[in-house]
Every structure is written in structure tokens, then in C-alpha cells.
Amino acid sequence: MSRPAHRRPEYHKINKDLFVLTYGALVAQLCKDYEKDEDVNKYLDNMGYGIGTRLVEDFLARSCVRRCHSYSEITDIIAQVAFKMYLGITPSVICNNSSRNEFSLILDKNPLVEFVEELPAGRSSLCYCNLLCGIIRGALEMVHLAADVTFLQDRLKGDSVTEIGITFLKKQDEKKHRRKK
Amino acid sequence: MADEALFLLLHNEMVSGVYKSTEQGEVENGRCITKLENMGFRVGQGLIERFTKDTARFKDELDIMKFICKDFWTTVFKKQIDNLRTNHQGIYVLQDNKFRLLTQMSAGKQYLEHASKYLAFTCGLIRGGLSNLGIKSIVTAEVSSMPACKFQVMIQKL
Numbered sequence: 435m436s437r438p439a440h441r442r443p444e445y446h447k448i449n450k451d452l453f454v455l456t457y458g459a460l461v462a463q464l465c466k467d468y469e470k471d472e473d474v475n476k477y478l479d480n481m482g483y484g485i486g487t488r489l490v491e492d493f494l495a496r497s498c499v500r501r502c503h504s505y506s507e508i509t510d511i512i513a514q515v516a517f518k519m520y521l522g523i524t525p526s527v528i529c530n531n532s533s534r535n536e537f538s539l540i541l542d543k544n545p546l547v548e549f550v551e552e553l554p555a556g557r558s559s560l561c562y563c564n565l566l567c568g569i570i571r572g573a574l575e576m577v578h579l580a581a582d583v584t585f586l587q588d589r590l591k592g593d594s595v596t597e598i599g600i601t602f603l604k605k606q607d608e609k610k611h612r613r614k615k
Numbered sequence: 616m617a618d619e620a621l622f623l624l625l626h627n628e629m630v631s632g633v634y635k636s637t638e639q640g641e642v643e644n645g646r647c648i649t650k651l652e653n654m655g656f657r658v659g660q661g662l663i664e665r666f667t668k669d670t671a672r673f674k675d676e677l678d679i680m681k682f683i684c685k686d687f688w689t690t691v692f693k694k695q696i697d698n699l700r701t702n703h704q705g706i707y708v709l710q711d712n713k714f715r716l717l718t719q720m721s722a723g724k725q726y727l728e729h730a731s732k733y734l735a736f737t738c739g740l741i742r743g744g745l746s747n748l749g750i751k752s753i754v755t756a757e758v759s760s761m762p763a764c765k766f767q768v769m770i771q772k773l
Contacts, residue, residue, distance in 0.1 A: 448666055448690045453622045455661045459654040460629055467636075481632055485624045492620045520621050549661075565625075 450522065454548055461562060471559040478561070482568020483575075489575035493519065505602045508579070510598075512570060521524070525598075535602040538586060540595050553590050561585050564570050567598060574590040619693070619715075626716060629654070629731050648735045655739020656746070663744040666690065676770065679748050680707050687744060692716075705770035707742075710763070717762035730758040734766075741766060 464474045497515050504510045506529060513525045523543050530536040546563050553560055561567075567583040574581045580603040587593035625714065633647045675678045684696035688711075698710035716733050717767040720726055734756035742754045758764040 448662065449618045449622075451665050452658070452662060453618055453625065453693055456622065456625060456629075456654070457656045459657045460625075462657070463650060463654055478630070481625075481628045484628050485621075485630075488624055489620065520618065 449564075450545060454546055457546055457565065458549060461560075465554065465560070466555060471557055474566045475559075475561045476565035479571075480570040482565040482570075483572035485565070486569035486572025486574075487576050489520075489569060490576045493573070505535055508574075509539070509600060513539050516573075518574075528578065530599070537600045537602075539598040539600065541598070542595060544589070544596050547590060550590065558591065561589065562590055563588075563596070570598070570600065574600075574602075623716065623719075626733070626736060629736070634732065648731065651732070651735035652739035652742070655736040656743035657739075658736075659740040659743025659745075660747045661743075662691070662740070663687070663747045667732075667748070673748065676705075676750065677701070679745070679750060680709075680768070683741065683744060684709060691740070705772065707768040707770075709766040709768065712763045714764045716760050717758070717764065721761045723760060725761075727758060727761065730761060730764070731756065734758070734764060738766065741768065 437585040450506050461474070461478070464477055468474050468477065493516055497519065499511055499515060502511065506527070513527050517539075518524050523541065523545060525539040525541045528538045528540065530538055545564065546566070550562060553562065564585065567585060571581055571583045574583075582599075582603060584599055585597070586599040587595055587597040589596045621731070627707060630651065635652055667682075670682075673682065684699050688694065688696050692711075694711075694713070694715070696709045697712045698708075700708045700710075714734075716737065717730060720730070720733070725744040738754040738756050742752055745752050745754075745768070753769045753771065754766060754768075756764055756766050
């Protein structure tokens with residue numbers, strides 16, 4: 435086509451739209467298939483888990499993250515490198531407790547809900563972005579870190595921000611050379 | 616582009632998720648393909664709206680098909696359609712010799728029987744895009760040797 439110059443910035447946006455729209459169509463289909471919100475949330479979480487286990491390899495191949503020595507370093511990397519790489523946003527990190535194994539990611543901008551104004555009627559406990567929780571959980575498990583990842587606050591449900599809580603659980607194996615993330 | 620990996624993985628999970636929740640049988644297979652195709656349809660409608668916001672009006676059907684083969688395909692799959700054939704009577708065949716969603720799967724005849732599951736979404740994508748450009752169509756896909764595949768578009772005259 436004869437207008438390559440001003441098209442270039444659009445390509446990137448359309449690509450992101452493709453993922454966002456596909457995700458929306460998926461959630462819509464799931465709402466049609468399952469009546470209970472918990473089922474949809476669980477399905478999204480499992481799907482995210484499957485994606486996360488594979489995405490972490492792509493992530494490690496693309497980024498040159500050095501070995502981490504603490505949970506807060508890992509959470510910083512998730513927020514500043516991984517989220518930036520795949521969704522183009524940088525959530526801020528807060529540590530929730532003194533034993534430093536509970537963290538929160540605060541998302542002030544969430545590209546997944548770009549076309550969503552509000553949750554559909556009767557679906558008030560739907561966690562629209564539950565896929566993200568599953569992805570983080572799956573990715574961490576592939577680097578031998580068990581974690582609980584849930585939504586603590588959700589803008590779509592009326593809260594002021596969207597907050598994802600990551601709680602690192604006790605790890606099973608202590609082999610140091612495997613703790614690379 | 617890192618976004619591509621995300622979409623690829625999401626697409627694969629969607630296909631396996633849709634199939635996991637059903638049993639064997641021809642009817643179920645058809646139902647799953649329909650589900651995936653309908654999802655692709657909705658996404659195609661939305662995408663083409665965003666994409667053609669600033670483009671000039673299309674002259675005719677062939678112009679629209681060329682747009683799909685070049686700009687649309689390049690944006691979604693990072694490459695153009697390799698070959699477009701038509702009989703000038705409403706049937707178009709789009710050939711992609713290295714279809715992005717199949718390259719990681721196999722290079723030849725292995726897993727050929729599963730290929731159709733991974734093409735259903737894209738068929739819907741094309742059908743949805745055409746629908747919002749004012750063309751009603753039926754889109755099917757066939758694969759003889761991965762990762763090359765052909766999408767056949769049959770325009771329905773209203």
C-alpha cells in the first residue's frame with residue numbers, strides 16, 4: 435500500500451487490540467457457557483496457568499534478567515520488566531507484610547479492560563482479568579516458586595484501583611542453582 | 616513483538632480449553648469449531664472497525680480482498696498472504712505458505728488432523744472483518760501440508 439509512514443504506529447496498537455478483543459470474546463463465551471462466576475474465574479485462572487508456564491520461557495529468553503535473591507526483587511521484575519514487555523504497563527509494587535512474602539501490584543491502567551465499561555448484569559463477582567493471576571502463578575511455578583495470586587481490588591467492581599496480590603508460599607526445594615528468575 | 620507470543624499462547628489455550636470440556640464425536644467437534652469461529656467473528660468485526668477508521672473507501676470487492684490479504688494480514692500475522700486467486704464470481708482463495716499459528720506445530724503432515732481446530736478462529740476473523748465491511752461470506756480453511764494453508768472465501772450475494 436502507498437502509505438507506510440503514518441501506518442507504523444497503528445500496527446502496534448492493532449496488535450494489542452487483537453489480544454484484548456480476543457480475551458473479551460473469550461470471557462463473553464465463558465459467561466455464556468458457565469452460569470456461576472466462580473466457574474468462569476476458575477477457568478480463566480487455569481487457562482492463565484497454562485499460558486504462564488509457557489510464557490515464562492519466552493520471557494526469560496527475551497529479557498536478560500539476572501538471578502534474583504529476594505521475593506521483592508522478583509516482584510519488581512514482574513512489574514517492571516514482564517508487564518512492560520507484554521502489556522506495555524508498569525504497575526507499582528507494594529510490600530504488604532514485614533516477613534516480605536506478600537506483595538501487591540497496583541495497576542492504574544489495565545489494557546485488558548480497555549473496551550469494558552462495566553461488568554454485565556448478574557456477574558458482579560466476575561474477576562475479568564483473572565487470566566493475569568493464572569499467568570503469574572504459572573510462571574512462578576515454572577521457576578520453582580509457589581505463590582498464591584489473586585485480585586484484591588478491581589476497578590470494574592467499583593474499587594478505586596486494580597490490585598493483584600502475590601503471596602509467596604514456602605518453597606519445596608531449596609536447590610540454589612534453580613532459583614533463577 | 617512480544618505481544619505476538621501472548622496472542623499465540625492465548626489462542627492455543629482457547630482451542631485446548633474448548634475441546635477439553637467436550638467428549639469425542641463428530642457433533643461435538645463441529646460445535647467446538649463453531650464456538651471458536653464465532654469468537655473469531657466477533658474479534659474480526661472489532662478489529663476491522665479500529666483498523667479502517669482512517670482508510671479511504673474501497674472501490675469494489677476485489678479491493679477489499681486485497682486489503683485483507685495485505686494490510687489486515689500483515690497487521691495480525693506479520694506477513695502478507697502469499698497468493699490470492701479468484702474466479703471473479705465471488706470465490707476467493709487466500710493461500711498462506713507459512714501460517715503463523717501453525718508454524719510451531721509441525722512442518723509437514725504430522726498432526727494434520729488437528730490443524731482445522733487451529734484455523735477455525737482465523738476463519739471467523741476473516742468472516743467478521745468482511746461482515747463489517749459490508750460483505751456476507753462463508754470462510755473455510757484447508758491444510759494439505761503444514762504450515763501452508765488455504766482460506767476459501769465464498770461471498771454470499773444478498
